[in-house]
Amino acid sequence: MSDVKTLAIEKLKLLNPEYPELIEAIVVANKKIYLSLKTDKTKIDIFTRIKLQIEKELSAIDGIDSVSVSLTSHSESMQSKADTRAVTSGISEVRNIISVASGKGGVGKSTISINLAVAINQLGFSVGLLDADVYGPSIPKLVGDRQKPKKSKAGKILPIQKYNISLMSIGFLVPEDSPMIWRGPMVITAVSQMLNDVEWGQLDYLIVDMPPGTGDVQLTMAQRVPMSGAVIVSTPQDLALIDAIKGIEMFKKVNVPILGMIENMSTFICPNCKNESHIFGFEGAKVEAKNQNVDFLGDIPLEIDLRECSDNGKPIMLSKTDSTVSKKFLEIAKLVKSKIEDNSNSEKPNIIIN
Amino acid sequence: MIPKNIILSENKKELTLEYEVKKSVMSAEFLRVNSPSAEVKGHSPAQKKTVSGKRGISINSIELVGNYAIKLIFDDGHSTGIYTWQYLQELFMGKDKIWKEYISELRKKGLYRD
Incomplete structure (x- = not known):
């Protein structure tokens, strides 16, 4: 694969020695070349021509079916505009945005997100779920759907409707096995687009499944997306808790209220002997929530059912409605809802310009 | 911490800025010359610029x-x-002190508010 990449760059060099300098990213996957070029916005005509020229040239490479060249503009005025603008337009009719975050990856944040979304929906609210984990989108797998989103008449992307939830994920837009080799600013652009250019419509709640970590991307999102609150997911293990605390600190810094902590994989009950094992420690998140002075929203045990439902693409909230886990999710959803309602009046200041 | 109302005259x-119990009033000039932007503050105290002529x-x-x-x-x-x-x-808490410092800085550098 990397040979194709080198070859492609060589070909660009032959077309014009300056072209390789314009390359922002180049990815070869599934016999396709994805190329993004730095574009000068004022010379869009020239760049459109360059794009066609490159697409033609590169599709002649052996073993390549198609070439997709995208033009990206980072002229100064554009960037500063994008940087300071609050991300609001596509979500103007969304009443509450809740982010589900964890400092550490692999603690089950996406599983919690989808089940929480379904649970809030079962309480009678309209719910959307945005998978902001661009590097490892899990939502398509968790809902067992990979259909391509359609466009509305106004040219906006329509969210995928599944299980009564409006869904959007980068996983619906790119092939499953193609990695996203992107730098931070591109991730932020992609997430902003999934907020702004998706026709979310009227929603009571939009759950944002955040990428794990407390880096640049997460901080930028926490700053720019007008979030009503954040839910922190952690396992009881110290290692995960250390990172969860960083997550709490990050949201506090940008005044996003912490709705509380959820402890995932809290305990394991052996299906054979019914013996309870605390694989990742006992009540770690509960204790830490108290230390951090945030609420504890509930614990979700490590259960084979939950894993199986997730892998089969039907959330446990829908496939095993009577299970303990489903009941726990419903309890958590009720807590989240009441906390949001308590907060909603006091938060946003009014701007009055006479 | 978060104001309830932000009112422009x-x-x-x-x-x-109207808070739960108190209120703070600041002039546009005061806010402009103390803008937290990197254009004004720079990236270290040594880079701080004195903004003049904003009356x-x-x-x-x-x-x-x-x-x-905001x-x-x-x-x-x-x-x-x-x-x-x-x-x-x-800014509001240190209003008088910050303003005095600003005026003396202007003088030192031979700059004016106008």
Whole structure:
């Protein structure tokens, strides 16, 4: 694969020695070349021509079916505009945005997100779920759907409707096995687009499944997306808790209220002997929530059912409605809802310009 | 910490922040010369610029930034200052001192408010 990449760059060099300098990213996957070029916005005509020229040239490479060249503009005025603008337009009719975050990856944040979304929906609210984990989108797998989103008449992307939830994920837009080799600013652009250019419509709640970590991307999102609150997911293990605390600190810094902590994989009950094992420690998140002075929203045990439902693409909230886990999710959803309602009046200041 | 109301006066030269129990009033000039923007503050205290000639400046518009700040857009085109609630409070608390320092700085550098 990397040979194709080198070859492609060589070909660009032959077309014009300056072209390789314009390359922002180049990815070869599934016999396709994805190329993004730095574009000068004022010379869009020239760049459109360059794009066609490159697409033609590169599709002649052996073993390549198609070439997709995208033009990206980072002229100064554009960037500063994008940087300071609050991300609001596509979500103007969304009443509450809740982010589900964890400092550490692999603690089950996406599983919690989808089940929480379904649970809030079962309480009678309209719910959307945005998978902001661009590097490892899990939502398509968790809902067992990979259909391509359609466009509305106004040219906006329509969210995928599944299980009564409006869904959007980068996983619906790119092939499953193609990695996203992107730098931070591109991730932020992609997430902003999934907020702004998706026709979310009227929603009571939009759950944002955040990428794990407390880096640049997460901080930028926490700053720019007008979030009503954040839910922190952690396992009881110290290692995960250390990172969860960083997550709490990050949201506090940008005044996003912490709705509380959820402890995932809290305990394991052996299906054979019914013996309870605390694989990742006992009540770690509960204790830490108290230390951090945030609420504890509930614990979700490590259960084979939950894993199986997730892998089969039907959330446990829908496939095993009577299970303990489903009941726990419903309890958590009720807590989240009441906390949001308590907060909603006091938060946003009014701007009055006479 | 978070103000309830943010009010721009009719002549657009005065910003009032109303909190639960207290109120703070600051002039557009004061806010402009103390903009937290890197254009003014630089990236270290040594890089700080003294902004002069801003008497009578007005604020064109105010935008909320997430839940933690506002962005003020001034009529001289300056729009990169993100004023966090915390920073606004610090400015108001130290208003007299900061203003005095500003005036003496102007004098030292031979600059004027006009």
